[in-house]
Amino acid sequence: MQPFRVAIAGLGTVGAETARILLTDTEMLSARAGRPIELKAVSARDKTRDRGVDLDGVDWVDDAATLAARDDVDCVLELIGGSEGVAYDLVLDSVKSGKSVVTANKALIAHHGSEIAKACEENKVGLGFEAAVAGGIPIIKSLREGLVGNHVTRVYGILNGTCNYIMSVMRETGRPFDDVLADAQRLGYAEADPSFDVDGIDAAHKLAILSAIAFGHHVDFDNVHVEGVRHVSPLDITFAEELGYRIKLLGIAEESDAGVQQRVHPCMVKADTPIGQVEDVFNAVVAEGSAVGTTLSYGRGAGAGPTASAVIADVMDLAAGRRVPVFGLDSSKLSPARTAPIASLTGCYYLRLMVIDRPGVLADVTAVFRDHEVSIEAMIQRARNPEEAVPLVLTTHETSETAIKASFEELARLDCVLEEPRQIRIEDF
Amino acid sequence: MQPFRVAIAGLGTVGAETARILLTDTEMLSARAGRPIELKAVSARDKTRDRGVDLDGVDWVDDAATLAARDDVDCVLELIGGSEGVAYDLVLDSVKSGKSVVTANKALIAHHGSEIAKACEENKVGLGFEAAVAGGIPIIKSLREGLVGNHVTRVYGILNGTCNYIMSVMRETGRPFDDVLADAQRLGYAEADPSFDVDGIDAAHKLAILSAIAFGHHVDFDNVHVEGVRHVSPLDITFAEELGYRIKLLGIAEESDAGVQQRVHPCMVKADTPIGQVEDVFNAVVAEGSAVGTTLSYGRGAGAGPTASAVIADVMDLAAGRRVPVFGLDSSKLSPARTAPIASLTGCYYLRLMVIDRPGVLADVTAVFRDHEVSIEAMIQRARNPEEAVPLVLTTHETSETAIKASFEELARLDCVLEEPRQIRIEDF
Numbered sequence: 100m101q102p103f104r105v106a107i108a109g110l111g112t113v114g115a116e117t118a119r120i121l122l123t124d125t126e127m128l129s130a131r132a133g134r135p136i137e138l139k140a141v142s143a144r145d146k147t148r149d150r151g152v153d154l155d156g157v158d159w160v161d162d163a164a165t166l167a168a169r170d171d172v173d174c175v176l177e178l179i180g181g182s183e184g185v186a187y188d189l190v191l192d193s194v195k196s197g198k199s200v201v202t203a204n205k206a207l208i209a210h211h212g213s214e215i216a217k218a219c220e221e222n223k224v225g226l227g228f229e230a231a232v233a234g235g236i237p238i239i240k241s242l243r244e245g246l247v248g249n250h251v252t253r254v255y256g257i258l259n260g261t262c263n264y265i266m267s268v269m270r271e272t273g274r275p276f277d278d279v280l281a282d283a284q285r286l287g288y289a290e291a292d293p294s295f296d297v298d299g300i301d302a303a304h305k306l307a308i309l310s311a312i313a314f315g316h317h318v319d320f321d322n323v324h325v326e327g328v329r330h331v332s333p334l335d336i337t338f339a340e341e342l343g344y345r346i347k348l349l350g351i352a353e354e355s356d357a358g359v360q361q362r363v364h365p366c367m368v369k370a371d372t373p374i375g376q377v378e379d380v381f382n383a384v385v386a387e388g389s390a391v392g393t394t395l396s397y398g399r400g401a402g403a404g405p406t407a408s409a410v411i412a413d414v415m416d417l418a419a420g421r422r423v424p425v426f427g428l429d430s431s432k433l434s435p436a437r438t439a440p441i442a443s444l445t446g447c448y449y450l451r452l453m454v455i456d457r458p459g460v461l462a463d464v465t466a467v468f469r470d471h472e473v474s475i476e477a478m479i480q481r482a483r484n485p486e487e488a489v490p491l492v493l494t495t496h497e498t499s500e501t502a503i504k505a506s507f508e509e510l511a512r513l514d515c516v517l518e519e520p521r522q523i524r525i526e527d528f
Numbered sequence: 529m530q531p532f533r534v535a536i537a538g539l540g541t542v543g544a545e546t547a548r549i550l551l552t553d554t555e556m557l558s559a560r561a562g563r564p565i566e567l568k569a570v571s572a573r574d575k576t577r578d579r580g581v582d583l584d585g586v587d588w589v590d591d592a593a594t595l596a597a598r599d600d601v602d603c604v605l606e607l608i609g610g611s612e613g614v615a616y617d618l619v620l621d622s623v624k625s626g627k628s629v630v631t632a633n634k635a636l637i638a639h640h641g642s643e644i645a646k647a648c649e650e651n652k653v654g655l656g657f658e659a660a661v662a663g664g665i666p667i668i669k670s671l672r673e674g675l676v677g678n679h680v681t682r683v684y685g686i687l688n689g690t691c692n693y694i695m696s697v698m699r700e701t702g703r704p705f706d707d708v709l710a711d712a713q714r715l716g717y718a719e720a721d722p723s724f725d726v727d728g729i730d731a732a733h734k735l736a737i738l739s740a741i742a743f744g745h746h747v748d749f750d751n752v753h754v755e756g757v758r759h760v761s762p763l764d765i766t767f768a769e770e771l772g773y774r775i776k777l778l779g780i781a782e783e784s785d786a787g788v789q790q791r792v793h794p795c796m797v798k799a800d801t802p803i804g805q806v807e808d809v810f811n812a813v814v815a816e817g818s819a820v821g822t823t824l825s826y827g828r829g830a831g832a833g834p835t836a837s838a839v840i841a842d843v844m845d846l847a848a849g850r851r852v853p854v855f856g857l858d859s860s861k862l863s864p865a866r867t868a869p870i871a872s873l874t875g876c877y878y879l880r881l882m883v884i885d886r887p888g889v890l891a892d893v894t895a896v897f898r899d900h901e902v903s904i905e906a907m908i909q910r911a912r913n914p915e916e917a918v919p920l921v922l923t924t925h926e927t928s929e930t931a932i933k934a935s936f937e938e939l940a941r942l943d944c945v946l947e948e949p950r951q952i953r954i955e956d957f
Contacts (some may be wrong), residue, residue: 120677122820130861131676133853209537228895229674235820237674242848245658245666247560248549248840254610312722373826378804390549390837397802408819411677424562432559508615 102135103418104171108189111144112149113203113230115150116403117176117410122152122488128411132418139172146291153195167192174199174417178300182206183243189330190424194226195220197225201413201447203230203406211463212311212318213433216425217294225422227378227413232305233258233382235405236398237412242386242428243312249388253311255528256384257377258305258363260400263347266365270336270345276329288380298327299348299363306350310361310435312388313428318426319361319436320365320469326364330521335451338479339367339523342449345375346523358439367449367525374528385528445498447476447525449492452510453518456482459514464491467513471506492527532847533600537592537618538607539572542581542632545832546605546839551581561847568601574677585610589680596621603846604629623647623655629841632659632835636940637731641747642862645854647802654851657843662687662811663733664834665827666841669742671815672856678817682782684957685813686806687734688726688794689829691716691757691777695794696807698772699765705758717809728777728792735779740855740862742781742815747855748790748865755793759950764880767908767921768796768952771878774804775952786872796878802826803957814957825923834886852955859929873929876905876954878921881939882947885911885918889944893920896942900935902927911925917946923954 105121107114121128121138128136140158142165160166166175167189175193177200179186186207193200195218202208208215214392219226229239231257242254257263261283268279281295283289295301307320328348339346344367368375373395377383382400387393397407415466416422426433454460461480468475476494482489495503507520534550536543550557550567557565571594589595595604596618606629608615615636622629624647631637637644637657648655658668662685671683687694690712697708709726713720724730731798736749757777768775773796781790797804802824806812811829816822828834842898845851855862881888890909897904903925911918922933936949 116819124677124679125680126679130857131853133858210583218688235817237670240669240674241666241825243671245841246837247844248837250552250553250556250558267762371805373802373805376800376802388837390833392831392834394665394825394827396823396825398669399821402821405821408675408677408817411819412674415676416673416850420853421852423848423850424560428559429562453627486793496859524921 100134102137104137104139104173105134105176105414106140106142106169106172107176107178108142108166109180110141111178112403113406114143114178115152116179118154119152120361120411121405128415129511132302133417134418136414136418140166140169140338143280153339155400163189164192164520167196167198172198174201174414176414177202177204178410180204182210187211190215194224197222197224199417201218201227201410201417204409205231205301205304205308209307209318211309212425216430219425220430225417229413232308234385234398234400234402234466235408236384236396236400237409238384238396239312240311240412241394241396242309243401243423244416246386246388246391246394249390249428251386251388253264253351254313254384255349256399257347257382258302258350259296259348260380260382261293263377264295264304264380265328266331266346266348268390269331269333270340273333275333276331276373283340297329299325300325302350302427303363304472306361306363309350309384311350313427313429314354314359316359316434317436319438322361322436322438324362324364324441328365331365332497334490335521336452338449341479342367342494343370344368344525345370349526350525355439355443356488357443358437360439361442366522367523369527372383372528376435379396396502433493442501447497447527448458448494448495448503449523449525451521452491452516455515455517456484457485457515460470462512463513467506467509471497471501471502473506481485529563532561533568534604534605534843535571535595535598535601536567536605536607537595538609539570539732540607541832542835542839543572543607544581545836546607547583549840550580551730557844561844563847565847566845569595569598570594570897574862578798593621593724593767594776596625596627601627603630603843605635605843606631606840609633609640616640617643619648621653623653626651628654628846630656630839630846632657632839634660634730634733634737638736638747638749641737641854642859643860649859650856654846655854656846658762658842659835659838661737661847662813663829663945664837665811665825665829665840667813667825668741669841670823670825671738672852675817675820675823676856680729680815680817682780682816683738683742683781686776686803686811687731687813687829688725688777689734689780689809689811692806693730693809694726694757695760695777698760698762699769702762704762726758728754731777732792733780733781735790735792738779738813739781739788742859743783743788744857745788745863746865748867751790751865751867751883753791753793753864753870757794760794763919764950767880769879770908771796771923772799773797773920773954774799776806778955781925784868784872787866787868788801788872789868790888791870794952798954798956812903822859845908851900871930874926876926876956877924877932878952878954879924880950881920881945882917883920884944884946885913885916886944892942892944893939896935896938902931902935903946
């Protein structure tokens with residue numbers, strides 16, 4: 100049978116590991132694909148760097164853009180990254196010249212997924228992006244193919260390993276966020292500029308992709324509600340433990356009367372649930388379907404090996420002629436984006452205020468919640484420190500995002516409330 | 529595009545739910561498959577039974593065997609069950625007449641998988657059996673496609689919901705096996721004849737299938753080492769808790785020097801691991817790959833909805849022309865079965881003896897282990913009951929299955945040892 104000829108653009112850790120597997124396990128892959136798999140060409144900025152893989156016999160190309168036009172390549176692996184520029188051009192040019200594409204680029208799919216999907220349909224080529232969400236966990240495949248017989252009602256997960264690592268270490272050691280982040284940077288678990296991870300952007304890219312597949316709408320990254328983990332304090336983690344919860348940065352997409360809720364923010368989840376047990380850099384995604392009920396997929400969400408594993412899986416599907424519409428449906432059949440505003444959310448909340456320890460403060464605070472019809476379920480004010488700042492923690496019964504917001508605005512005006520009040524949504528899955 | 533025409537043989541709870549989804553969600557499924565999905569014909573023994581699904585307009589066939597020859601059907605869903613007889617004939621006849629087949633029949637694939645795979649290749653048709661292993665969890669897809677770029681080093685899991693339910697309830701309530709089994713039967717979680725489940729046969733069918741895919745060998749059910757959960761006592765569960773373990777019936781397939789270990793037996797797994805946290809009727813499968821590391825898939829392993837979810841996923845793949853070799857490789861490329869004998873196993877063991885509470889017993893018992901070079905890691909003899917039976921629990925360092933077996937034979941000859949000694953293997957994944 101004709102070989103399936105692959106080119107890699109971008110030889111960072113993922114690209115190098117993908118090249119290594121393609122060159123080392125050629126025989127295994129070819130047997131499994133039912134045809135030879137060949138690495139034809141690679142492209143990266145620095146030819147001299149030692150990447151631990153012998154690229155002899157593989158064509159080296161200085162300009163990645165030229166890969167799109169080569170007639171000896173069937174599939175381009177875009178492992179450069181970034182939602183615009185070289186990566187964007189290479190993917191669209193490759194598709195337009197009739198090549199299938201595999202990418203690990205979540206930002207690209209989150210921002211330009213609809214346009215790329217349409218181009219793939221027009222040019223009758225396949226697009227693989229398993230590596231873009233949750234690394235080595237085959238969640239795109241599970242959701243788009245494995246659960247294809249289900250109406251998905253909700254999909255949520257721990258989509259960013261950096262944040263989960265930080266939350267885990269903060270819980271185990273009691274150390275503050277900045278301190279643990281600095282450690283994570285030293286260990287290579289967080290970037291020098293950590294904002295993509297810790298501010299939730301990376302998780303939001305992935306959530307936008309999962310939501311589009313789960314609910315059959317055009318990808319709508321711009322309307323994902325995003326909060327990161329910078330404001331989670333050791334105090335919050337201690338109180339969460341006491342209440343039986345763990346704090347996780349979750350991405351959640353679910354049907355609601357107001358549209359599809361798409362949100363990324365710290366959550367309190369029960370400590371003894373499968374999702375509550377996911378620690379360190381691991382990712383996990385829960386999908387709830389009409390027929391299947393609750394499923395969970397767990398594994399490493401980043402790193403050279405897991406990401407390369409997902410890239411290769413996509414290559415193999417394309418080599419064997421297995422194609423699936425990008426978002427599970429022909430793009431003409433996707434519904435318009437219908438993301439619900441965060442203001443429409445209802446749920447239970449954990450609230451933390453720093454207040455002056457003084458008689459009457461509790462009455463003032465609870466009056467505010469009463470006025471906004473926020474029903475308090477429990478209250479903890481353990482520390483005593485007369486006339487000084489102490490934490491006051493409350494959990495609510497089901498209430499609305501707007502009521503919490505309005506309460507916080509009023510609380511901020513009280514003299515006895517010393518810092519901006521903080522909330523963490525409680526998700527009792 | 530041409531419709532994809534489906535026939536269902538067997539309208540038990542799974543068949544009826546599959547028919548219901550095909551008839552109710554026709555539009556969704558057709559959009560996702562890119563072509564109309566049509567339920568053409570059904571077959572079951574009793575036409576009069578109310579199955580909660582309106583089969584008007586669907587051809588009713590009394591003899592399932594005739595489905596194989598129909599020229600208005602593209603795919604036969606075998607949901608009858610049993611490794612021989614009607615199911616076996618229907619699957620092979622359908623394949624030989626050029627139809628693709630979807631089955632939930634683990635016994636059939638475990639016993640006749642190689643023959644069926646060969647027939648599919650000769651007739652260029654696809655076979656789906658996602659529902660045969662772990663119900664709604666898309667583990668066949670994950671292993672065969674999602675992890676295709678990996679050398680799998682080990683795959684293991686909780687593959688039988690009935691046993692996991694019984695172990696969970698025994699732990700929560702302290703009640704004995706027989707008692708909990710009777711409850712499970714009343715609740716419909718266990719069959720009237722429970723031996724398929726509680727003696728490990730069902731899990732062994734599934735493990736044999738997973739092992740063949742993971743390691744690329746011909747399916748070899750006959751050589752799977754199988755022990756069930758009947759001998760697990762409340763005492764064992766209490767000691768497991770004390771030692772930080774949970775007792776789970778696991779199926780484990782892993783590469784070893786002596787070949788592929790394939791075994792189903794109760795295991796002690798750490799309570800705080802993802803697999804240790806799987807409770808009730810849920811299933812979970814861990815796959816360890818060279819690139820991806822550890823992955824886990826969790827969900828419902830049985831029931832009408834989850835099983836139908838898996839059946840429909842297979843139908844959709846076949847409708848869209850997505851095909852994968854039955855065991856991940858053309859059957860000519862599968863290696864012969866190379867199952868390691870259980871005697872070649874090494875590991876750590878939990879051992880429980882019932883001994884007379886009398887001075888000198890411990891010296892007698894430990895002398896036996898010393899003579900067989902079994903190194904004891906810990907010992908618990910908490911209860912005191914002079915001259916009566918008390919449990920004596922030991923855990924070992926790494927030792928061999930043969931040393932344990934030889935020790936047990938000698939222990940059984942000691943007067944102070946009152947019952948057959950019991951062992952549960954400790955798996956520190």
